Amino acid sequence: MITKHHSIPDSSLLKKDGEAFNYVDSFQGVILANEQSVDITTVLKLFLSSGPKWGDHLLAIRDKVVALFGLKVAHNKQKEPNYAECKPGEQLGLFKLFDKSENEYVLGETDKHLNFKVSLLLETIDYESDKKRITITTAVKFNNIFGRIYFFPVKPIHGLLVKSTLKNITQQFEPVI
Numbered sequence: 001m002i003t004k005h006h007s008i009p010d011s012s013l014l015k016k017d018g019e020a021f022n023y024v025d026s027f028q029g030v031i032l033a034n035e036q037s038v039d040i041t042t043v044l045k046l047f048l049s050s051g052p053k054w055g056d057h058l059l060a061i062r063d064k065v066v067a068l069f070g071l072k073v074a075h076n077k078q079k080e081p082n083y084a085e086c087k088p089g090e091q092l093g094l095f096k097l098f099d100k101s102e103n104e105y106v107l108g109e110t111d112k113h114l115n116f117k118v119s120l121l122l123e124t125i126d127y128e129s130d131k132k133r134i135t136i137t138t139a140v141k142f143n144n145i146f147g148r149i150y151f152f153p154v155k156p157i158h159g160l161l162v163k164s165t166l167k168n169i170t171q172q173f174e175p176v177i
Contacts, residue, residue, distance in 0.1 A: 002029050002163050002170070009135055013099045013106050014119050019141070023151065025159065026137040029166050031173035033130045040122045041083045043134055043169065044105050047120055048093045050168035051161065058157065059094075070112070114147030116140045136166050 005026040008014045031038070081092065090097050095107035098117060108117035119137040124130075138158065142148050 002027055002166050008137055008139065009121060011123065012119050012121055012137060013101060013104050014117060014137060014139055021139040022142045023140040024137065026135055027162050027166050028133055028135045029170040030125070030131060030133050031170050033132050034174055036173060038132060038173065040103050040105060040120065043120050043122050044083050046169045046172060047136070047165060050165050052164045113144060113150050114140055114142050134166065134169060136162055138162065
């Protein structure tokens with residue numbers, strides 16, 4: 001089951017700088033890792049490859065429209081990097097890597113109209129049953145009125161996209177009963 005919250009998890013790197021955001025959402029799903037090796041790099045790889053197909057189509061349309069206004073477009077697919085060795089500032093698919101720890105990656109992008117960060121956080125919540133929580137948190141800061149205007153129609157689609165992506169990720173593991 002996927003749950004939605006409107007705050008940044010206390011253990012997230014997004015909290016360390018005390019940066020103020022205009023919008024935050026956080027989707028959580030619980031998995032049983034059991035005998036599978038599940039680490040944050042596995043979650044990152046799944047995040048970058050588990051989005052719904054309709055999301056890819058919407059991104060292509062978005063890129064055509066925003067290019068007309070001089071905003072950044074999605075980067076072309078690159079060869080798969082060694083995710084575990086990536087350093088802040090490097091590009092990982094559509095996102096720039098801002099920060100990472102042993103259980104979290106913070107990705108995102110900065111642009112004229114808004115900045116956003118996406119945290120992928122993996123936490124063990126029960127060592128005996130090897131129950132883990134995957135949290136995808138999105139934090140957005142509007143740089144001007146155009147950021148607010150841009151995000152208005154994006155917000156509901158974003159929620160559906162992240163929830164669908166997290167559901168696809170959690171289905172790769174044993175379900176929590």
